[in-house]
Amino acid sequence: MTVLILGAGSDMAVAMARQFAAEKYDVQLAARNTSFLQAQENDLRIRYGINASSHAFDAVDFASHPGFYESLPVKPDITICVFGYLGDQELGQTNWQEASRIIHTNYTGAVSILNVVAADYAARRQGTIIGISSVAGERGRQSNYLYGSAKAGFTAYLSGLRNRLFHNGVHVMTVQPGFVYTRMTEGLTLPPLLTAQPTDVASAIVKAAKAKKNVLYVKWFWRYIMLIIKSIPEFIFKKLKL
Amino acid sequence: MQKRLANWGNYPVVASEESSFSREDQLQDLLHTQTPLIARGNGRCYGDASLGTHSISTLKYDKVLSFDIEKGLFECQAGVTLDQILDIIVPKGWFLPVTPGTKFITVGGAVASDVHGKNHHVDGAFSNQVVSMDVITSQGLITCSPDQEPDLYWATCGGMGLTGIITRVQFRLKKVETSYIKQKQIKARNLDEVIRLFEENKHYTYSVAWIDCLQKGDSFGRSILILGEHATKAELSPQQAQAPLQLPSKKKLTIPFNLPSFVLNTFTVKAFNWLYYAKNTKREINNVVSYEPFFYPLDAFLHWNRGYGKAGFVQYQFVLPMDQKQGLVEILQRISSKGLGSFLAVLKVFGKQDNLISFPMEGYTLALDFPVRKGLFEFLDELDALVLQYGGRLYLSKDARMKQEVFWQSYPHVQRFAGIVKQYNSDNRFRSLQSDRLLLTAAPSAAELIMNNEELIIREAVVK
Numbered sequence: 001m002t003v004l005i006l007g008a009g010s011d012m013a014v015a016m017a018r019q020f021a022a023e024k025y026d027v028q029l030a031a032r033n034t035s036f037l038q039a040q041e042n043d044l045r046i047r048y049g050i051n052a053s054s055h056a057f058d059a060v061d062f063a064s065h066p067g068f069y070e071s072l073p074v075k076p077d078i079t080i081c082v083f084g085y086l087g088d089q090e091l092g093q094t095n096w097q098e099a100s101r102i103i104h105t106n107y108t109g110a111v112s113i114l115n116v117v118a119a120d121y122a123a124r125r126q127g128t129i130i131g132i133s134s135v136a137g138e139r140g141r142q143s144n145y146l147y148g149s150a151k152a153g154f155t156a157y158l159s160g161l162r163n164r165l166f167h168n169g170v171h172v173m174t175v176q177p178g179f180v181y182t183r184m185t186e187g188l189t190l191p192p193l194l195t196a197q198p199t200d201v202a203s204a205i206v207k208a209a210k211a212k213k214n215v216l217y218v219k220w221f222w223r224y225i226m227l228i229i230k231s232i233p234e235f236i237f238k239k240l241k242l
Numbered sequence: 243m244q245k246r247l248a249n250w251g252n253y254p255v256v257a258s259e260e261s262s263f264s265r266e267d268q269l270q271d272l273l274h275t276q277t278p279l280i281a282r283g284n285g286r287c288y289g290d291a292s293l294g295t296h297s298i299s300t301l302k303y304d305k306v307l308s309f310d311i312e313k314g315l316f317e318c319q320a321g322v323t324l325d326q327i328l329d330i331i332v333p334k335g336w337f338l339p340v341t342p343g344t345k346f347i348t349v350g351g352a353v354a355s356d357v358h359g360k361n362h363h364v365d366g367a368f369s370n371q372v373v374s375m376d377v378i379t380s381q382g383l384i385t386c387s388p389d390q391e392p393d394l395y396w397a398t399c400g401g402m403g404l405t406g407i408i409t410r411v412q413f414r415l416k417k418v419e420t421s422y423i424k425q426k427q428i429k430a431r432n433l434d435e436v437i438r439l440f441e442e443n444k445h446y447t448y449s450v451a452w453i454d455c456l457q458k459g460d461s462f463g464r465s466i467l468i469l470g471e472h473a474t475k476a477e478l479s480p481q482q483a484q485a486p487l488q489l490p491s492k493k494k495l496t497i498p499f500n501l502p503s504f505v506l507n508t509f510t511v512k513a514f515n516w517l518y519y520a521k522n523t524k525r526e527i528n529n530v531v532s533y534e535p536f537f538y539p540l541d542a543f544l545h546w547n548r549g550y551g552k553a554g555f556v557q558y559q560f561v562l563p564m565d566q567k568q569g570l571v572e573i574l575q576r577i578s579s580k581g582l583g584s585f586l587a588v589l590k591v592f593g594k595q596d597n598l599i600s601f602p603m604e605g606y607t608l609a610l611d612f613p614v615r616k617g618l619f620e621f622l623d624e625l626d627a628l629v630l631q632y633g634g635r636l637y638l639s640k641d642a643r644m645k646q647e648v649f650w651q652s653y654p655h656v657q658r659f660a661g662i663v664k665q666y667n668s669d670n671r672f673r674s675l676q677s678d679r680l681l682l683t684a685a686p687s688a689a690e691l692i693m694n695n696e697e698l699i700i701r702e703a704v705v706k
Contacts, residue, residue, distance in 0.1 A: 011264065011302065036265050039319065043305035047330055183262060183302070 004076035007083025015202035021048035030057035059109035106150035251288035253554030278673035283348030289642025290675035314415035320350030356400035360448035363593035369399035379406035379666035400600035433463025490534035496544040559609035562634040569632030
């Protein structure tokens with residue numbers, strides 16, 4: 001069994017790679033800069049005695065995606081789309097370069113590569129696709145709606161893909177991690193009760209993938225928090241500073 | 243974001259920024275934007291050595307880089323902890339060459355503290371087993387070893403992070419046939435007896451004694467000496483022999499919150515020590531046990547430090563030269579009569595070592611805990627004076643309160659160490675509360691400030 005991790009350098013991806021390797025999966029690490037992956041590759045091999053490999057992958061170089069997937073020595077049984085870009089909301093409001101980077105990394109790039117993977121899985125009638133989306137995509141808020149809208153698109157894409165591939169025996173899982181302690185969130189004050197460690201996210205994903213869950217909220221109460229946030233009437237919501 | 247940080251003793255607690263890195267380029271970014279700073283591993287030193295206004299956590303820099311199963315060479319990034327290493331190497335028939343009393347420390351911390359173990363008299367300290375390492379200094383990344391850049395190497399081993407950030411370490415492992423230890427425990431009625439027993443058993447690879455330091459009179463220094471060797475396959479029970487390299491189970495107990503400080507008093511400590519001594523009903527016990535209870539008895543209780551309450555505790559560890567047994571007696575007597583309530587004290591005989599700034603030297607080392615309370619620091623200052631008088635010194639990894647003059651008088655090569663630190667830490671970039679307290683880093687002196695001002699004035703004159 002082999003797992004492909006797209007965007008392998010993040011704290012969450014490192015934890016996922018280890019959890020799957022501990023379950024004796026071989027791991028394919030994919031990221032833009034493979035020189036940083038060498039240490040991670042050795043680490044997985046030595047700790048877990050599995051095969052690990054590194055592959056150059058650029059989420060926003062859409063044209064390269066079919067070739068990238070074609071070149072993998074072994075086709076993965078599980079593909080996890082972890083990459084993402086939070087970006088600078090305020091800058092993105094006026095700077096198209098920033099806005100398009102947020103959209104293309106979180107949405108277009110994910111669609112581009114997962115289309116390729118989905119075609120292969122559908123033809124072979126097997127495989128699991130896991131997309132790491134975000135609760136920010138469940139309702140647009142002024143503080144991060146560029147990121148949120150791209151993730152909203154991704155969430156909708158995953159749900160549609162799940163619907164389509166179900167008939168081909170392929171499973172698609174959407175992951176809503178909520179707050180996670182990572183390098184990206186180091187500067188923020190996060191509520192401890194609502195915030196997961198990368199290892200929590202990883203072990204929840206391994207477990208949920210086995211159980212073929214459709215939508216995974218890493219901390220269960222996020223499902224209800226988002227339910228409440230989604231049910232606030234728009235005429236009130238628009239006045240809130242969120 | 244400001245966080246409240248404390249190391250294992252829960253004293254002192256400071257407000258500090260904490261950043262992490264998982265790649266070298268991220269560390270370089272931090273070094274350019276955040277100063278001063280100090281590296282911090284798993285926070286298991288007891289005092290303020292890895293605390294500062296900004297700490298850099300190495301815990302995400304935790305990749306194992308190579309493991310030569312034939313030669314027993316292990317290489318990893320500095321944030322890998324010893325418990326992770328044991329999980330990898332023990333099933334392959336290797337063991338840590340040197341391990342302190344907890345496995346929850348990082349490799350970077352092991353080097354920065356130059357940790358020692360129960361086998362110091364045979365194998366030396368951790369620095370003895372290091373093949374090479376990378377340190378990011380104020381001059382950039384430098385690879386060093388006893389042969390390559392030896393100044394940097396020796397100032398980094400035991401140098402408490404002041405030469406820079408240790409990022410990679412390669413070290414030798416110890417070959418073992420099993421994951422078990424053949425253990426011998428001997429009860430000693432008093433201090434003289436335990437010291438004699440240490441001498442008689444110095445051929446044992448591992449030795450340590452737990453002393454009940456509240457005993458007086460004939461029982462003064464009553465203790466249990468614990469000796470051990472890695473067990474061979476032939477020494478295992480049939481059940482153990484089925485999986486000779488099995489890892490111990492990971493079940494742990496925890497103290498979920500700080501106990502109120504009145505829990506620890508002379509009475510409870512006496513009762514505990516009595517139980518500890520009385521549980522060995524025979525004078526000598528011989529058995530084969532897993533490495534876990536032998537090396538890491540306290541790791542079975544996660545957060546045992548909370549037992550000392552919110553005010554925290556300091557661990558006091560000193561070493562005295564071999565010919566100063568009288569000093570050991572005098573210090574133990576002071577502690578015993580003061581009754582400030584230390585749990586068991588740990589006594590160990592060190593072998594020869596004379597590094598630049600490492601703690602161990604040939605002699606007796608004693609470690610004991612003191613809950614922080616009124617009058618404690620004055621009392622420890624008195625003990626410091628005795629340690630100095632008998633030619634000893636204190637372990638920087640345990641220290642949270644030593645006065646700078648004690649430090650400068652007790653470490654014989656400190657001038658040279660400070661000089662090397664200046665060279666690799668030229669802009670005082672790597673700085674901790676401890677290094678400031680001990681005047682190893684500290685803010686520029688008044689004289690330096692005046693000099694800088696003069697430069698400023700000269701420059702202004704030129705502009706005009």
